[in-house]
Amino acid sequence: MVDLSHSPADEEFRAEARAWLAAHVPRTPFPSLETAEGFAAHRGWEGELAADRWSVVSWPKEYGGRDAGLLRWLVFEEEYWAAGAPGRVGQNGVSLLAPTLFEHGTQEQRARVLPSMATGEVVWAQAWSEPEAGSDLASLTSRAVRTDGGWLISGQKTWSSRAAFADRAFGLFRSAPDTPRPHQGLTYLMFDLRAPGVTVRPIGRLDGRPAFAELFLDDVFVPDEDVIGEPGQGWRIAMSTAGEERGLTLRSPGRFLASAHRLVELWRSRGCPEHARARVADALIGARAYQLFTYAAASRFLEGERLGPESSMNKVFWSELDLALHETALDLLEEDGESADTAWSEGYVFALAGPIYAGANEIQRDIVAERLLGLPKGRR
Amino acid sequence: MRFLPDAEQRAFTASLHAMLSAADTPAVVRDWSRGDHASGRALWSRIAEAGVFGLAVPQEYGGLEPHPVELALAFVELGRHAVPGPLVETVAAAVLLEDPPSAGRFLPGLVAGTDLATVAAPAGPALDGHASALRLALDGDAATLRLAVTADGLYLSTGAAGPVRRCLDPARRLTPLAPQGELLTADPPRERALTWGRLAVAAQALGVGLALLDRTVAYVGQRTQFGVPIGSFQAVKHRLADAMTALEFARPLVLGAATSLRPADVAAAKLKACEAAYGAARAALQLHGAIGYTAEFDLSLWLTRARALRTAWGAPEECRKLVLDDALKGPAGP
Incomplete structure (x- = not known):
């Protein structure tokens, strides 16, 4: 049977979300997310959402969510946007990195990364593209070289959304050169945008606002605990993220x-x-x-x-x-x-x-x- | 919330698909186009046996009770196989004839497939009967039950009022009907009949589009030029990817309209299913090249059908108007 109605419990969830949003959505819109002032306002809003467990409703409770299933997430989103609530500054982390951590991360990584992502305390940027690797992402050349207790990453990333104001980033790096296929020898890493060796150069998008940035990386140290999954398996891991993304x-x-x-x-x-x-x-x-x-x-x-x-x-x-x-x-x-x-x-x-x-x-x-x-x- | 056909509904469409696949429908369409209705009537009986017409008819008149979702799923298959005849009109007639005296008299014959119905309605929206001239009725020559809806009510037409008019889809034989005849009811459920008919057209168009896509995918996979299948060229791929995307986003509109039966939802589904089918037809013609442009090649049966359905039972702008009038009344909720 084809049934488009939601269960009474899901409708109750909808009513609860609607009431909360009606009481909390700011009456005047924030400045643009792509300005320092607007970024800070949006970050504060994530904290307000998180305080009542509305920032990541589909996540498990232990990380700040409500264990809401897919249908409730869809219901929440309907209510969220109908209420005219602000854009989501944590979107990159929540929709790209978090699903990867749930599938491929360790317990320790989830406990360390997810709670601060849920509150907006740490905002994540993505670092996929490079000047010569766009649609053909597997041709990327930024590298990760083994060092004591971790990796040294070097190279250039670009079109990194949110990186102008974000705290940390995640992306793919070539850890094994000269593999038979370009998709091999890639490692999925998380790194600090304020670590020594990182230079962030904001890029003005069409309206001039720095919605993304170039990242110049020069022997930036990434500890082993910030590698997601096995080194060399990054493509497979990232594609499961890209699947989520699309x-x-x-x-x-x-x-x-x-x-x-x-x-x-x-x-x-x-x-x-x-x-x-x-x-x-x-x-x-x-x-x-x-x-x-x-x-x-x-x-x-x-x-x-x-x-x-x-x-x-x-x-x-x-x-x-x-x-x-x-x-x-x-x-x-x-x-x-x-x-x-x-x-x-x-x-x-x-x-x-x-x-x-x-x-x-x-x-x-x-x-x-x-x-x-x-x-x-x-x-x- | 479970927005998917269930196992029983899938089994029903699969059996209909199997029956129609074995029926050589292209030959039936060509007979029908010449005014030879014998093979079409035989196929019609088998469609009735499968229960399709009973899906719009209460049990007491031999039907299966109204099941708009199953009806829509069935009409996707009828469209996919280019089945000719007044299929949609027969569904609309079943709704128009729902009142007891007419229902007992006519519905059993429609359900059993012994009667084929057609309907002539006035030009203008919503079968509202305020315009004077009647539209042409589909397959007025083949139909055994000819209905005319006017401002005064629902009439049994006395017959054809002129010759069959030649159509771009030769299997659609439009016929003028004489409205004079027995008055069956002064106040037939015009809007409900229109909604059911329009839903059936939407589903039929979706099926037509899916068939055009399938045939074209098969063709570009085996037709070679420059030493490779033309389906390996990106320009060809993208055209077919767009045709598929349009069809796959029309599909939930059709299923959603069958679930709600709201006139605005049905109009939206009709508009988008017909647009997607016509887009698939254009892609199919272009990618087949000259062979697709011939009447002899079976693709033409679906190409011409896709064009006809666009304006049958509500042209695009009429459907858009219904959608926006509904939206301006206020949000329907999520």
Whole structure:
């Protein structure tokens, strides 16, 4: 039987989240997350969420969560974004590093890393890409050299989201040179962005705000306790993270539903102009389709199915939906559409990056074609 | 919350798929297009035997009780196999005829597959009967039960009012109906009939799109140029990846609409399933090249169907209007 209703217990959870958010969501929006002042405000908000166990609802209680299952996480996200709550500064750590630690980390690592991630006390940046390794990530050349009690890492990372203001970072490093395949000999490491030998050079994104940074690493010491999994197994470990990243938990449907409802309100406030009717309707339907697609995927996941490459369809869909939605909003604003201080401008700049990060959409389409449709591999 | 067809529902669609796969539906479609309905009627009986038409009919009239989810799943298969005939119209007719005197008189024949129904409704939204001219009825020549909905009610039409009009999909034989005839009811459930019909079209279109995708994936895997399968080229892959993504995001809209039966949800599903099917048709035609452009090649049966369904039972803008009118009434909740 197909059933779209939530259980009474999940509805109770929804009501509890809704009431908490109504009482706590700041009435005036914070400054941009990509400024020092805004970053600090968002970090403080994570602390407020964490104090009542709302920052990482799906995690086990021992690390600050509520042991909420996937469905409750989806419910929480619907309520969170509908309430107009702030963006999540800890997203990189929570959606990328934490799942890896749950699957491949040690008990000691989880106990040490997760609680401070949950409170926002430590904010994590990702350090995947390099100047010459983007979509072809396995060609990365930053290296990790064995030393007494750990590793010395050197090289250059780039497009490191949040690194301008974050505390620590995680990424892949080449620990064994000259392996037969580039995916071998990589090690997954966590490191301190303020350690000796680290230089962080913030990069202004399209609107000039330092949403990401370059990292220059010069014999930075990483103790053995900050290696995740076996040295040399980093690719396999990271791909399980990338699977999560592209999968269900990177962008929740609640976020796009809230944006779509705001877009309908904007359209109404502008007198429901005919020229935008189709795009507003399509954004709303797209958000609903993404929600239902996610509920279907979650239902399969809860019955023990691995989700795998279908997450590539997911990434293409939400990133294009988000961009189309914001483009429509800016067009509806007419002359104000070019302003940098409307309720839509920063969201638009952020949406522009969606088709690029977390695996460019061209790579995702290759994955859909080869792994879901079974088309032959070929030159890219 | 369990947003997935269960084992029984999957077994039902699998058996329907197996039956239709063995039925050489392309030959049936070609017979139907020539006005030869014998093979189509035989297939129709087997679809009725499988219980498809009973999914919109209460038990007391021989049906299985209304089961919109199962009906939608069945119509995906009917679309996948390009089954011809007034399938959607028969479902809508079953809803229009739900009142006791008509129900007892007509529904058993629809459920059993001995009757095929078609419906002529006025142009304009929601079968509301306020416009004067009647739309053409699908397969008015093959239907044994011809209904006309006007502002005054539901009529049994006296018959065809003109010749069959040639359509871009030759298997869709649109026929003008005479509205004059016996008045069956003054107030038929117009909106519910429209919702059920539109849901059936949405599901059918999804099936059409899935078939177009499957056939094209198979073709680009075996067609070689420059010494390699054309499916190894990125331009080809990306076009098919996009077609698949659109279909797979239309699928939950169809299932969700079948679950809620809200007119706005059904309109959204209809819009997106038809868009995805048409997108798959365009990709299929382009990637097959000239062979796909021929009437002789079976792909054409699905290509022309995808185009026809886009505007049948609610053109895109009509569906969008329903969605936005509903949204402006206030958020429906998450």
